[in-house]
Amino acid sequence: MSETGAEGQLLLHLEGFDGPLDVLLELARAQKLDLAGISILALVDQYLAVIEGARRVRLELAADWLVMAAWLAWLKSRLLLPAGSAEAAEGERAAEVLAGRLAALEAMRAAATWLAARPLLGRDVFARGTPESFVAIDRSRLRLDLPALLGAYLAALRRAGAAAHYRPQALSLWTVQDALERLLRLLGSLPDWTSLERFLPEHLARPAERRAALASTLVASLEMARDGALRLRQEEPFGPILLGRAQDAQG
Amino acid sequence: MVSGAGVPSEAGLRLAEALVFASAEPVPARVLAQLLPEGDDAEAVLAELARRYAGRGVELVWVGGGVQFRTAPDLAARLRTVVQQPRRLPRAAMETLAIIAYHQPVTRPEIEAIRGASLSQDTFDILLEARLIMPQGRKEAPGRPTLWATTAQFLASFGLDSLSALPRREDLLSEPLPQR
Amino acid sequence: MVSGAGVPSEAGLRLAEALVFASAEPVPARVLAQLLPEGDDAEAVLAELARRYAGRGVELVWVGGGVQFRTAPDLAARLRTVVQQPRRLPRAAMETLAIIAYHQPVTRPEIEAIRGASLSQDTFDILLEARLIMPQGRKEAPGRPTLWATTAQFLASFGLDSLSALPRREDLLSEPLPQR
Numbered sequence: 192m193s194e195t196g197a198e199g200q201l202l203l204h205l206e207g208f209d210g211p212l213d214v215l216l217e218l219a220r221a222q223k224l225d226l227a228g229i230s231i232l233a234l235v236d237q238y239l240a241v242i243e244g245a246r247r248v249r250l251e252l253a254a255d256w257l258v259m260a261a262w263l264a265w266l267k268s269r270l271l272l273p274a275g276s277a278e279a280a281e282g283e284r285a286a287e288v289l290a291g292r293l294a295a296l297e298a299m300r301a302a303a304t305w306l307a308a309r310p311l312l313g314r315d316v317f318a319r320g321t322p323e324s325f326v327a328i329d330r331s332r333l334r335l336d337l338p339a340l341l342g343a344y345l346a347a348l349r350r351a352g353a354a355a356h357y358r359p360q361a362l363s364l365w366t367v368q369d370a371l372e373r374l375l376r377l378l379g380s381l382p383d384w385t386s387l388e389r390f391l392p393e394h395l396a397r398p399a400e401r402r403a404a405l406a407s408t409l410v411a412s413l414e415m416a417r418d419g420a421l422r423l424r425q426e427e428p429f430g431p432i433l434l435g436r437a438q439d440a441q442g
Numbered sequence: 443m444v445s446g447a448g449v450p451s452e453a454g455l456r457l458a459e460a461l462v463f464a465s466a467e468p469v470p471a472r473v474l475a476q477l478l479p480e481g482d483d484a485e486a487v488l489a490e491l492a493r494r495y496a497g498r499g500v501e502l503v504w505v506g507g508g509v510q511f512r513t514a515p516d517l518a519a520r521l522r523t524v525v526q527q528p529r530r531l532p533r534a535a536m537e538t539l540a541i542i543a544y545h546q547p548v549t550r551p552e553i554e555a556i557r558g559a560s561l562s563q564d565t566f567d568i569l570l571e572a573r574l575i576m577p578q579g580r581k582e583a584p585g586r587p588t589l590w591a592t593t594a595q596f597l598a599s600f601g602l603d604s605l606s607a608l609p610r611r612e613d614l615l616s617e618p619l620p621q622r
Numbered sequence: 623m624v625s626g627a628g629v630p631s632e633a634g635l636r637l638a639e640a641l642v643f644a645s646a647e648p649v650p651a652r653v654l655a656q657l658l659p660e661g662d663d664a665e666a667v668l669a670e671l672a673r674r675y676a677g678r679g680v681e682l683v684w685v686g687g688g689v690q691f692r693t694a695p696d697l698a699a700r701l702r703t704v705v706q707q708p709r710r711l712p713r714a715a716m717e718t719l720a721i722i723a724y725h726q727p728v729t730r731p732e733i734e735a736i737r738g739a740s741l742s743q744d745t746f747d748i749l750l751e752a753r754l755i756m757p758q759g760r761k762e763a764p765g766r767p768t769l770w771a772t773t774a775q776f777l778a779s780f781g782l783d784s785l786s787a788l789p790r791r792e793d794l795l796s797e798p799l800p801q802r
Contacts, residue, residue: 209534212558255559294615295556301614302540303533310515312599316503317513317525317644322466323693325701333752334708335779341794343713344720348795351738459679460693461701477700499639513640520637520657525644 211259214238216293216300229293231286232270235263365392365404370411378421378436387412387432450490454482458491468508468598506597507604531572534565539574543596543608547578547589574599630670634662638671648688711752714745719754723776723788727758727769754779 208214218237222229242260245252266289269282310316374390381389390408395401412434415421422435457477462469475484488509492502500511513521531539538561541553554561569575578591597604637657642649655664668689672682675691683692693701711719721736722728734741749755758771772785782788 209537209557210559215558292556292558296558298611298614299537299540299544299556302544302608302611303536305609305614306540306543306600307531307536309600309602310518312512312601314522314530315515315518316601317521317640318510319463319466319691320525320644320646321690323464324466325464325698326703326705328705328707330707330709332706332708333779334710337780337782339710339716340720340723340780341789343716344724345794346713347717347721347737351736456679456694457697457700460697461679463680463691464693464701499636499641500643511643513644514636517637517640521640521644524641524653524657 211238211256212292212296214241215259215289216296219293229290231289232267235267235270238263239267364400365395365407367407367410367414370404370407371414374408374411374415374421374434378434384424384433384435387434390434448481448483448486450482450487451479454478454487455491455494458484458487462491462502462509462511465510467594468504468506468510470508473508503601504603505601506594510598512601531568532565534562535568538565539569539592539596542569542575542590543592543605544611546591546605547581548591549581549583549587549589551587553590572599628661628663628666630662630667631659634658634667635671635674638664638667642671642682642689642691645690648684648686648690650688653688711748712745714739714742715748718745719749719772719776722749722755722770723772723785724791726771726785727761728771729761729763729767729769731767733770752779 208217215234215238218234218241219229222233239260242252242256245256266282266285269278270286272279272282312318369392370390373392377390387405387408390412391401391404395404409432412421412423412432416423419437421437424433424435425431426433457479458474461474461477471484471488474487478484478487488502492509495502495511497514499514499517501514502509503512505512534557537557538553541556542548545552545556550561550566573593573595575590575596576593577588579589580586581589592605596602602608637659638654641654641657651664651668654667658664658667668682672689675682677694679694679697680691681694682689685692710716717737718733718741721733725732725736728736730741730746753773753775755770755776756773757768759769760766761769776782777784
């Protein structure tokens, strides 16, 4: 049981505690050096006395102090029951839990003290003030990856495409004049009644170029037929157009 | 003075001395091993180096899984007048740090339960700023609270080779209770 | 070995060693003098310290009005570790490289026409220096401009077996480009 004087002292110091468990640990320490040997019942009485004293002075005591006080009052009621009842056993277990929590906090407080007693880097011991770095950064290599390459290509094409002006490509087409010259040159060297296609120039890759040459050659042959320079024959509609030499040339 | 690995060569000792001196962080033995001349054993070289520096103004210590040169602890008081020093950790921060060290990984509510008091943001910030603690994943529990653990800086600051260098909890309690 | 000031004390030597080691800046003799035990001369202490460290992995050197520990210069090469930090090609260089890859052999004016932008010599030099492109003959056209093509180094750098491993242009262009 706390004396009036001790109670007053504790009350004054309540501000310095980090919570009810802190106070309980302090009270337990005052009882015994070994936490295993403390009397939980005595501890509860002491805590309740401290809180009662504190409330007489200051009513606005923090809630967690009062919650702990209520719980301890409950614990005390259980501990006072005759042994053997279920409630008494419940009290025993709760008392053990409390003792365990106090021991755990005590251990951590001891650990903190142990740590604090060690030479602390930067306060008690010092590492090298001017560490040297022997790490050389080599930036000579390139980071290359395919997605970046492809992305760059697309970006270039898009940008250029957006900027470019439309310019129709100039086609070099087989003109009627070209066809006339070729017909005149070939007419004597080919057999009579040769298909019009045979008079087309070779190496015309694109279909458009082939069609243009065919049209030009047909126009040229019609022109020459009108002048009597050659004869044209078509056996059936859409059949092959055949070119023959002029009759006077045949003799 | 040295085990069966043979007497370390002077070249190996010079290299180890230079490497550990130059490094800002503790140097693990395996890093040294890559640099040493053929036939020199890293552990043996470090042991001999530690022997040569024993009792001098600068000593070789094993911290955070490696070795580091540090000024001798007994010189602290005189050096503090010249070398800048960090502020002391408040009691709440020190206790919180101890709880994290022993219970890691641990959530903030768990720390508060052990201390029986709520944890102020200030206390937490001090530990974070000093790079003594760091988040380490989340707990698979409602709300998925962040788990906290100590850092390599914690080991280095307190001169611990590893977490297992912390005293066992039972040994802490068997010692007489420290006065607050 | 020491001047008239007398033999430096071991305590003085330890303190000097620790102070110089821990300091971020070179330590002037007068700063050391304030810390030394009665009777120790700072200059003499530093001279003796330098003598003890001579030839070791770490040496005491006079720099910028004070003393500092420095790793022995002959060990620097062995301690150096090179960290590769590859850089990326600038955008213009990457675009140019891509155009050469897809249109090779291609002249510089043609590249400029495709990119719709002029090509700086710098950009070209980067690709040449990295041995990603090379000249490949000349075009039979007025001025006989140089034709450019990619190198074997280009294939190796991008992990390509051959140029045919590049995705086809048609597969690349999911949307039709504006007509040129």
